[in-house]
Amino acid sequence: MSTSTLTPPAKPAGRPPTPHWLLRRVLWPLRNLWRSLTSMRTALVLLFLLALAAIPGALLPQRELNEQKTLQYIDDHGTVGEWMDRLQLFDVFSSVWFTAIYVLLFVSLVGCLTPRMIEHVKSLRAKPVAVPRNLGRLPRHETFTVDGAPGEIAERISGRLGGWRRITTERTLKDGTRVVEVSAEKGYLREFGNLVFHVALLGILVAIALGKVYGYEGTRSLVADGEQGLCNTSTAVYDSFRAGSLVDGTDLSPFCFKVDDFSATFLPNGQPSMYNAKVSYTEDLAAGEPTGWKHKSIKVNDPLRLAGDRVYVLGNGYAPTFSVTFPNGQKRTQTVLFIPEEMATMLSSGAARFDTPAGLYPDEDERRNNQIALQGIFAPTAQFTGTDGKLLQSSSPTPKKPAVAIDVYKGDTGLDTGRPQNVYQLDSDLMHQGRLKREARINLEQGQSHTLADGTVIGFDGYKRWVSVQVSHDPAQNWVLVCAVAMLAGLLVSLLVRRRRLWARLVEVADVDNPGKRRTVVEIAGLARTDQAGWGEGFTDQAAALVADDNRRIRGL
Numbered sequence: 001m002s003t004s005t006l007t008p009p010a011k012p013a014g015r016p017p018t019p020h021w022l023l024r025r026v027l028w029p030l031r032n033l034w035r036s037l038t039s040m041r042t043a044l045v046l047l048f049l050l051a052l053a054a055i056p057g058a059l060l061p062q063r064e065l066n067e068q069k070t071l072q073y074i075d076d077h078g079t080v081g082e083w084m085d086r087l088q089l090f091d092v093f094s095s096v097w098f099t100a101i102y103v104l105l106f107v108s109l110v111g112c113l114t115p116r117m118i119e120h121v122k123s124l125r126a127k128p129v130a131v132p133r134n135l136g137r138l139p140r141h142e143t144f145t146v147d148g149a150p151g152e153i154a155e156r157i158s159g160r161l162g163g164w165r166r167i168t169t170e171r172t173l174k175d176g177t178r179v180v181e182v183s184a185e186k187g188y189l190r191e192f193g194n195l196v197f198h199v200a201l202l203g204i205l206v207a208i209a210l211g212k213v214y215g216y217e218g219t220r221s222l223v224a225d226g227e228q229g230l231c232n233t234s235t236a237v238y239d240s241f242r243a244g245s246l247v248d249g250t251d252l253s254p255f256c257f258k259v260d261d262f263s264a265t266f267l268p269n270g271q272p273s274m275y276n277a278k279v280s281y282t283e284d285l286a287a288g289e290p291t292g293w294k295h296k297s298i299k300v301n302d303p304l305r306l307a308g309d310r311v312y313v314l315g316n317g318y319a320p321t322f323s324v325t326f327p328n329g330q331k332r333t334q335t336v337l338f339i340p341e342e343m344a345t346m347l348s349s350g351a352a353r354f355d356t357p358a359g360l361y362p363d364e365d366e367r368r369n370n371q372i373a374l375q376g377i378f379a380p381t382a383q384f385t386g387t388d389g390k391l392l393q394s395s396s397p398t399p400k401k402p403a404v405a406i407d408v409y410k411g412d413t414g415l416d417t418g419r420p421q422n423v424y425q426l427d428s429d430l431m432h433q434g435r436l437k438r439e440a441r442i443n444l445e446q447g448q449s450h451t452l453a454d455g456t457v458i459g460f461d462g463y464k465r466w467v468s469v470q471v472s473h474d475p476a477q478n479w480v481l482v483c484a485v486a487m488l489a490g491l492l493v494s495l496l497v498r499r500r501r502l503w504a505r506l507v508e509v510a511d512v513d514n515p516g517k518r519r520t521v522v523e524i525a526g527l528a529r530t531d532q533a534g535w536g537e538g539f540t541d542q543a544a545a546l547v548a549d550d551n552r553r554i555r556g557l
Contacts, residue, residue, distance in 0.1 A: 037104070038111025046105040053101055057092035060084070064091065064217070064242045093212075102205065109202045113195065120191050128167050128183040131503040135525040138503075142543040144522045150180035150506035153520050157182050157504050157546045164502070182504040193493025200486035207483060211476035216243040216252070221337055222259050223319050224277065224465045229258030231290065232309070232471055253307035253473060256290040257281035262316060262465040266397050270344035274300060277313050277467055281306060308473060315340075315468040320378050320404055322352050323449075325457040330357040337466050338378045339424050346397035350424050351375040353413040371413045372456065373436060375426045376406030378463070382445065392443055403445045404460050408452065411436040501527045504546070522547050 036042060061070045070090045074081035088095035135141055146153060154168050166184035173179060218238035222228050235241045235249040243249060257279050264275040277298040283306060284292040298304050304311035317340050323333040338350035354372040361367035379394035382403035392405035412435040414427050421427055430436040442450045442458070449459035505523045524543040 034111065037108050039108075040112050043105065043108040043112055046101060046108055050098075050101050050105055053098050054092065056089045057098075060089055060092075062090055062092065064094070064240075065219075067240060102209070106202070106205050106209075109198060109205070113198050113202065116191075117195055120188075120195060123191075124188060128165055128185045129501060130169075131181040131183055131505055132525075135503060135505060135523045138525040138527055140526040140539045142524050142540055144524070144544065144547050145509075146520055146522060146547050146549070147517075148520055148549070149518065150178055150508050150520050153506050153522060153547060154180040154182050154504070156549075157522075157524075158184075160546055161186075161502070178508040180506040182506075184502045184504075185500070187497050187499030190494055190497040190499045193490040193495075193497060196490030197487050197494060198490075200483040200490060203483035204480055204487070207476040207479040211244075211474040211480070213244040213246050214476070215472070215474040216241065216247050216249075217473070218242070218471045219314065219468060220471075221466055221468045223335055223337070224259040224262035224467055225335075226258060226260040226280070229256055229290075230469070230471075231256040231285070232307075233285070238471075253309050254285050255281060255283045255307045255309070256285065257304065257306075257311060259467055259469070260295075262467050264316060264397075270346075270397050272343075272397075275313060275316065279304060279311075281311075283307055308475070310472045310474075312470045312472065313467050314470050317348055317466055318346065318378055318380060318399070318402075318463050319466045320350075320402075320463045321461040322374055323457075323459040323461050324354045324372050325459070326357055326360055327455040328357065328360050330360065332357070333461065335464055337424070341377070342394070344397070345394035346380050347394040348378045349376070350378070351422075351426050353415055353426075355413075355415055368412050368416060369435075370410065371415065372458075373409040373411075373413045373426055374406045374458070375409070376404055378402070378404050384443070390443055399463065401445070402463050403443060405443045406441075406458075407438050408440040408442065408450070408458055409436045410439045410452075410456075499528070 061073050063070045074085055074090070077084070084090065088097070092098055132138070151170070154170075158166050158168055161182075161184045164184040164186045165188070166182060168180065168182050170178070170180045218232075218235065218241040220230050220238050222230060230237055232252050232255050234252070235243070241249070258281075259277055259279050261278045262275070265273050267273050278295065279298055280293045280295050281304060282290045282293045284290065296304055298311065298313050303313075317338060319335050319337045321333060321335045323331055325331045332354050334352050334354065336350055336352040338348035340346050340348045352374040354374075356367050356370050356372075361370055377392060379392050380399040380402055381394055381396040382401045383393045383395040385391045385393055390405075392403060409426065409431075412430060414421055414430055414436075426436065431438075439452050440450060440458075444450065444458075444460040446460060446462050449457050451457050503525050507521045507523075509519055509521050510517075524546060526539055526543075
């Protein structure tokens, strides 16, 4: 009886083992993703996307710059505006999607620049490429037969290649023929300039990010009368304040300034052409009170620079002065800011609220029901139109004939509610509830007044100019400038420097006519590393100048 043993079939020889699933499913996809992210093509795409993503920030109002205008834009566009707000189109530069593009671009640039920098350092330390075996195959090739020894001719060629990295080698063939070879390269600054350009671009991204993290911006509207000022000691002094994530508002640059006067000039079509804000400023706050005031004018592209901050003038307008004389003879005066509605004519709108004097109405409810509120428009150069000639318009932004058209209200103005109110508009809810009733609608020119039924006198006393100023602190702005200059310099170097290689092979031969005399056959070949570095038609003359025994000048090499 015979028995047999079953054996499994042998695996085919040379078949590699199956990689672990962790490599196939996790590590390899991550490696491919990293390679794609750190390619220069991806960096260019992300740079284009960053520029594209910044377009909404330039076309749409941004909440951090003008929250009131942003809210008005959202309200005017209804559902579309609400969806735009959800997509963070009014907070573009702090949005999630803009930050994601910004971070990805940063990572991509770091990932693609690091190996290029390492490779460039290696190329700087490496010797020039050895002379190819067959120089005749290169696109630029010339052959000369000259008198002299190969070593002498090689030294002449090497000496005329100033600014080239070069190396000379010598060898002897089996038949005793002496061969000298010269290898030379130039244009390493081209890649260096390219790297400087991209590193500077990376530096700009870092500087902008640091400026956003450690910087701040605050805006405030001031009446240009030399009395109302701003001291940069607290965030509470600003109408709006935007701070970086590492700024808590306790370490602001200490200084004070006030606007003494403001003037603006306009083109015939009403477009502003120039403005001049005369300010007083000081950084001396040691005594608790600002002292040592200095003076300067803020103009277009000429901000006030002090304590590392910049003070800009963003906008301007008119602030009419109203007076209310109550029945008991007590008078109250306010200068209130009106917001321009038509920039071409500076037709402006605003509101004012006046509380009753103490003691006039002992009862609290009666006092609250006799407050005065004004709401209307201001025209620098009044022009009355309409069927009855009472519709106020403005024909020019220059204050030639100032006038106001206001509605006078009496009742509860909401000053005691503790609720925040729009300083440029009255609370419409108070009107609908009957707590604020309109007493008169009047037009007043400067110096005129109107008396209500209870003897209250409303007067338009004149106007002042107001300006909206922005205090900006960006500790990285100088680095942004340095990186921008470095980018330009790197770009110019990468465009102007030509990357070239040149080889020369010198072989000693006997002179047929004079056997005792030795001559040298010189083969010279050139190769341009880029299309822009091509020699054109001048290579023959340049090669001839390299081996010539005179002192002719070599052009374009």
